[in-house]
Amino acid sequence: MRILIIEDELKMASYLKKGLTEASFTVEIAANGKDGLFLALHENFDLIVLDVMLPELDGLEVLKRLRMEKQIPVLLLTARDTVEDKVAGLESGADDYLSKPFAYAEFLARIRSLIRRAPRIVSEVLSVGDLEIDLVKRRSRRGGARIDLTAQEFALLQLLAERQGEVLTRTFVTSQIWDMNFDSDTNVVDVAVKRLRAKIDNPFENKLLHTVRGMGYVLEDRT
Structure with a gap:
């Protein structure tokens, strides 16, 4: 299964990619919102991990534009953890929300939960x-x-x-x-x-x- 990580902190993105790859996922990384949106719209992914504070195009704007075209499960990552921030993210179309810093075990559990909940079309x-x-x-x-x-x-x-x-x-x-x-x-x-x-x-x-x-x-x- 393919996951797109849109994250400008390269150390964080590399850390998450390493863990997800070890868990048998195929991972692509985009370092800014503009590139991330392009990949999300033009390639097929099973889930997107999206940072809110991104250069060129912030995460909430990426999410709003993405939702006009596709319904892919999205997990928001952000240093903002107020109730207002969480509500804004969820109302913009996020499927889940995780505040930084976080434990990798929780991150992976949320990824798997979103994938299990997502509708899958398979042959009989x-x-x-x-x-x-x-x-x-x-x-x-x-x-x-x-x-x-x-x-x-x-x-x-x-x-x-x-x-x-x-x-x-x-x-x-x-x-x-x-x-x-x-x-x-x-x-x-x-x-x-x-x-x-x-x-x-x-x-x-x-x-x-x-x-x-x-x-x-x-x-x-x-x-």
Whole structure:
């Protein structure tokens, strides 16, 4: 999923980008309001992190112009924390508001909450190579043969399929499947992936579920 950070404090922007990248997000940065608005209007993002005090075009003006064209979830970041400032931001179209300084854990939790709340348009049937995942009937098939999965295995497969081609870290997978932040050294994800791989990959010549050493897992057809 793609996130745009519009922030003129480069140290802050780099810090947030590093954390979000480690959480399996793809991140772009704009250092002023004018460039940020251009990117927001001409590229596709799943969420925007927007500072209020920006050069060239302030954050509230960026937000107002953006809302005339698109309805993308927006998290406002600002050093202003009065009730009046928060009301102004929310009435301008922000979906959430976070005052500086803030803890990164809270920032990430708010990002994930906004993404979960945002409406998503997905196909009823996802396909990766000859693997098909029916999201309505909660069934999966490969090469025409039905594959029986547990509820947890299906949830993991759906997560990987919806983001096929993207490397998902173990931390991201645990937060999405178990709704918890496990220690990064835990093998809970490795065990779950091993069980899923035994069903969707091991009986077949073409492997779809790949391990990316030091990063995580990706589901894709590499033929």
